[in-house]
Amino acid sequence: MSLSRFNALQAIENRPDPIYFEDEGAAPAIASYFGENVFGEEAMKKYLSESAYISVKASIQSGQKLSKEVADVIANGMREWAQEKGCTHFAHWFQPLTGKTAEKHDSFFTMTHDGRVIEEFTGGALVQQEPDGSSFPSGGMRSTFEARGYTVWDPSSPAFIMESGDGKTLCVPTIFVTYSGEAQDYKLPLLRSQSFLDKAAIPVCQYFDKDVNKVTATLGWEQEYFLVDEALFNARPDLTMTGRTLVGRPAAKNQQLEDHYFGSIPERVYAYMRDLETECHKLGIPVRTRHNEVAPAQYEVAPIFEEINVAVDHNQLLMDVMERVSRRHKLRVLLHEKPFAGINGSGKHNNWSMGTNTGTNLLSPGKDPAKNLRFLTFFVNTIMSVYKYADILRSSIAHAGNDHRLGANEAPPAIISVFIGDALSKLLNQIANGKKTDDAAVKRAIDLISKLPNLELDNTDRNRTSPFAFTGNKFEIRAVGSSQNCAGPMTVMNTMMGLQLIDFKNDVEKHLAKGLEQEEAILMVLKNYIRKSRAIIFEGNNYSDEWKAEAKERGLNNFANTPEALDVLDTKLAAEFFGRSGVMNTKELDAFYNVQLHNYVTKLNIEASALAELVTSQVIPAVLRQQTELAQNIAALNAIGLEKSTTLQKETLKEIITQLEAIQESLASLNKQLDKAHHTENVRDEAEVLCKKVKPQMETLRDAVDALEGIVDDQYWPLVKYREILRVH
Secondary structure, eight states, X not given: OOHHHHHHHHHHHTOOSOOOOSOSSSOOOGGGTTTTTBOOHHHHHHXXXXXXXXXXXXXXXXOOOOXXXXXXXXXXXXXXXXXXXXXXXXXXXXXXXXXXXXXXXXXXXXXXXTSOEEEOOOHHHHHEEOOBOTTSOOTTXXXXXXXXXXXXXXXXXXXEEEEETTEEXXXXXXXXXXXXXXXXXXXXXXXXXXXXXXXXXXXXXXTTOTTOOOEEEEEEEEEEEXXXXXXXXXXXXXXXXXXXXXSOOOOSSSXXXXXXXXXXXXXXXXXXXXXXXXXXXXXXXXXXXXXXXXXXXXXXXXXXXXXXXXXXXHHHHHHHHHHHHHHHTTEEEEOOSOSSTTSOOOBXXXXXXXXXXXXXXXXXXXXXXXXXXXXXXXXXXXXXXXHHHHHHHHHTTOSHHHHTTTTSTTSOOSSOOEEOOXXXXXXXXXXXXXXXXXXXXXXHHHHHHHXXXXXXXXXXXXXXXXXXXXXXXXXXXXXXXXXXXXXXXXXXXXXXXXXHHXXXXXXXXXXXXXXXXXXXXXXXXXXXXXXXXXXXXXXXXXXXXXXXXXXHHHTOOOOOSHHHHHGGGGSHHHHHHHHXXXXXXXXXXXXXXXXXXXXXXXXXXXXXXXXXXXXXXXXXXXXXXHHHHHHHHHHHHHXXXXXXXXXXXXXXXXXXXXXXXXXXXXXXXHHHHHHHXXXXXXXXXXXXXXXXXXXXXXXXXXXXXXXXXXXXXXXXXXXXXXXXXXXXX
């Protein structure tokens, strides 16, 4: 009998009722505690002098540098606020290229030169620190012996208090750079892209509204995840090592009935969700939506839209909080894109838009016909930017986990296309098909736009198969992986839109120089863009084989795996894309490419090694027990002259032997290909072998193991089964 599996199941049977981590009585109103652990507006006004508060706001809004004296005042105010809430330490919180967050804790406690003990937090400690950077991914930008890395305060994202058990730590969001100032994280390129988009968008906005002097990208993410019992999680070595099940036979009932989607939330999960939301609201993360997703044991949480840098920080923080809270409830969160075969994986839909200082959503048509040309301008330019830079957008969502999900029956394909809905498709076609553009044509186009229903009221249907879809007042980038840092694809989104708006402004100015009226010039440029970008617009089923063939005819690339998608970062297109915008220099881009490639290689090596060990040490011994039992049963029946009664046993034994031989062959091939991968000349060649040779062998090995799971006596099978891990709460 498999002790670990059945002990895990027994542990669940003995679980107490769900625990609700809140005071007795009615739950308090969210507004009464929202942001209580954030050094936001109220805290700054209370703990900072007026001049320091004004300086911080100026730094947030315009990037104005803070003097040492002001930094000292801010740091002291932060410390007083944090200590009143029970903090003993502070940490620079940053986002290295590992994909996770990092933090180094230091105590407020220190000693003076004369031996006195004091509590302090200086402006210098707030603004910059020097953690050991030697073990963070550098992509070759820093030698092993060059340990220096610097974290630098980002005032635009508020400091917060992280609670862990009885401990509380003041966390200061920071960027992470090398000794010479190159980006070594996700945040700095994102901030650069936001600044670049702002500068590019303002002149275009001022065609329509001279009062616009600030444009900010906004983001609303939708975080999908699986939630499984901690005991069952710990009984699956593949889950603990890789975040996904490397073997596992689909259960007879998984998601076929579609009864889990938006269904009643299990009580234990509901308790977890309530606890998670409370922790999020205390941290100022405006989560608002919770529901069951399509697959069993799969759920989703989503917030209200925020400024893009803060939204990214909040999503990274959320993933950390999700893990902390799940342990309280003896649960584990799975953020891998495809933790279970045969059912839906998890994504992180990124809803992107742009807003102005005047309160306008630039991707919202609104109800005022006079302003619809502005909407059309930003709408068409977004599509044009995707048309130009689809391959770079695809590279931003490329990683090992997403390869299992993209193109499957629940996720967008690896081919980037844009869905805009029938109404807007007809509108763009009518504008593009006009034989000429003159004053009358401009008026007809604006009149056409004004007759559309308010697009904020669901005038576009949802296309779940599209990787990039317009959904009324925003574009939804649906191909982002659930474990990913949103900053990667959002940096690309901001950058490609900024580049496109610069090109648009230049094209319009050329027509204005010829004496055309502004509206006429804008429509002429937009008409040209609509015609050029038609190839990227697709309204049909992105999952179909017909679309793959059609996309190829349209000239759209289909990068089916991560190495192919990442190769785009090593092209002239990418160098010009990031260089022209200033988002990443050549050295930073090369490092980023190498880090992403190395992450892919490392994850596949871990998965292959974990699978080989799992099969060798757990699956094969269990199967051999079954084989021995069958052989003994056949021999016993033969001994008493009942050979005719052994047909079933012999057929079963034959099938077991066949699958064991397949396992033996697959293991030998897997080890051979792994050895080949480890002896390649460079990491790109290693990635190629792992992708094209090792992964297929892993699938072949899995097929044999999964076949045996359906044959071997349930009491012998060592691994928690899908029917248990996905259904037992």
